[in-house]
Amino acid sequence: MPTVLVTGGCGFIGSxxxxxxxxxxxxxSVVNLDALTYAGNxxxxxxxxxxxxxxxxxxxxxxxxxxxxxxxxGVTDVINFAAESHVDRSIQDSGPFVRTNVIGTQxxxxxxxxxxxxxxxxxxxxxxxxxxGATGLxxxxxxxxxxxxxxxxxxxxxxxxxxxxxxxxxHAVVTRCSNNYGPYQFPEKLIPLFVTRLLNDEKVPxxxxxxxxxxxxxxxxxxxxxxAAWRKGASGEVYNFGGxxxxxxxxxxxxxxxxxxxxxxxxxxxxxxPGHDRRYAIDCAKAERELGWAPQETFAAGLRxxxxxxxxxxxxxxxxxNKEYLAYYEKQYGTH
Ligand code: NAD
Ligand code: TYD
Numbered sequence: 001m002p003t004v005l006v007t008g009g010c011g012f013i014g015s016x017x018x019x020x021x022x023x024x025x026x027x028x029s030v031v032n033l034d035a036l037t038y039a040g041n042x043x044x045x046x047x048x049x050x051x052x053x054x055x056x057x058x059x060x061x062x063x064x065x066x067x068x069x070x071x072x073x074g075v076t077d078v079i080n081f082a083a084e085s086h087v088d089r090s091i092q093d094s095g096p097f098v099r100t101n102v103i104g105t106q107x108x109x110x111x112x113x114x115x116x117x118x119x120x121x122x123x124x125x126x127x128x129x130x131x132x133g134a135t136g137l138x139x140x141x142x143x144x145x146x147x148x149x150x151x152x153x154x155x156x157x158x159x160x161x162x163x164x165x166x167x168x169x170x171h172a173v174v175t176r177c178s179n180n181y182g183p184y185q186f187p188e189k190l191i192p193l194f195v196t197r198l199l200n201d202e203k204v205p206x207x208x209x210x211x212x213x214x215x216x217x218x219x220x221x222x223x224x225x226x227x228a229a230w231r232k233g234a235s236g237e238v239y240n241f242g243g244x245x246x247x248x249x250x251x252x253x254x255x256x257x258x259x260x261x262x263x264x265x266x267x268x269x270x271x272x273x274p275g276h277d278r279r280y281a282i283d284c285a286k287a288e289r290e291l292g293w294a295p296q297e298t299f300a301a302g303l304r305x306x307x308x309x310x311x312x313x314x315x316x317x318x319x320x321x322n323k324e325y326l327a328y329y330e331k332q333y334g335t336h
Pocket of ligand 2 (some may be wrong): 249
């Protein structure tokens with residue numbers, strides 16, 4: 001009967017994971033430790049209020065007392081989703097990224113040792129591998145070459161996890177996934193930002209020439225992969241997950257415009273992101289072979305459902321697009 005400490009469970013992927021685990025494993029309990037930063041939202045798990053196997057603890061993973069307090073609730077396993085996760089914010093100010101992503105991971109690893117947890121899972125990203133040219137795929141053997149303060153902080157955390165596994169014999173695995181989409185994603189990332197803007201007939205800012213490539217995976221496929229890595233992954237191993245769905249940002253933008261019946265005149269080409277990675281693409285054969293995992297959602301159906309979710313949840317979006325959000329966008333794009 002595992003009791004899983006999910007950190008960052010009020011964010012996009014963490015909230016989808018908590019709901020998935022509680023719904024599919026009647027023996028599992030979840031302790032969700034979340035600092036409720038701008039990206040953390042209690043509304044993402046409002047449906048679990050009063051759930052007998054779910055506990056929310058407000059706390060910061062960089063604070064040892066907060067982490068120990070959460071661990072004392074009978075935690076047997078740790079899955080670390082908590083992070084500062086947006087590349088553009090890391091370019092504006094990398095401080096919170098080093099603090100949460102690196103120091104927070106170190107504090108969690110120390111607690112995992114102290115409380116002798118069975119397994120530790122680090123939710124990482126394909127961005128630690130850097131950028132690909134027109135061909136090739138990231139494998140688990142691809143050297144780390146992070147290019148943004150965000151991906152550098154994630155790579156540093158991955159290395160700490162592996163060092164704790166090697167030095168202290170902690171059972172630890174690292175997962176590296178491509179770009180997620182789905183319900184509850186904060187509208188600063190491309191798909192929810194563009195969908196919510198287009199629903200209001202606002203222009204969508206395409207960086208540079210829009211020819212950067214990302215590999216899109218539905219968040220539930222990622223959650224199933226994390227679960228498989230936790231249950232079946234070998235200690236010290238890295239597992240890549242991807243959706244086998246490479247698209248240029250411009251092609252994706254045009255797909256969103258078509259799905260919403262909007263004119264291409266709503267595309268606004270803006271200044272490129274500094275150091276913008278050109279292409280990410282994942283080889284997930286190892287996860288398929290060793291974990292028995294494969295992406296199940298098609299992009300067409302997943303995107304249709306995601307758009308429908310944002311259309312149906314305008315109150316959720318409205319509550320997020322608050323003063324802090326608007327101030328960030330003014331800093332990012334100016335007023336236009
Ligand atoms: P998110 O920004 O939506 O959520 C992050 C959550 O962590 C929020 O609930 C926030 O309140 C919490 N948090 C932040 N700092 C904290 C701290 N110091 N202590 C406790 N909680 C804190 O992020 P996401 O998109 O759900 O990403 C989750 C994880 O998955 C991250 O580690 C990210 O690097 C990784 N990842 C994301 C993607 C993607 O496409 N979104 C892809 C691959 C990997
Ligand atoms: P994003 O969702 O921020 O994810 P990541 O940078 O982690 O891949 O961005 C996805 C792609 O979309 C990336 O190439 C940057 C681009 N992008 C835009 O062109 N305009 C935008 O407003 C945003 C947020 C992203």
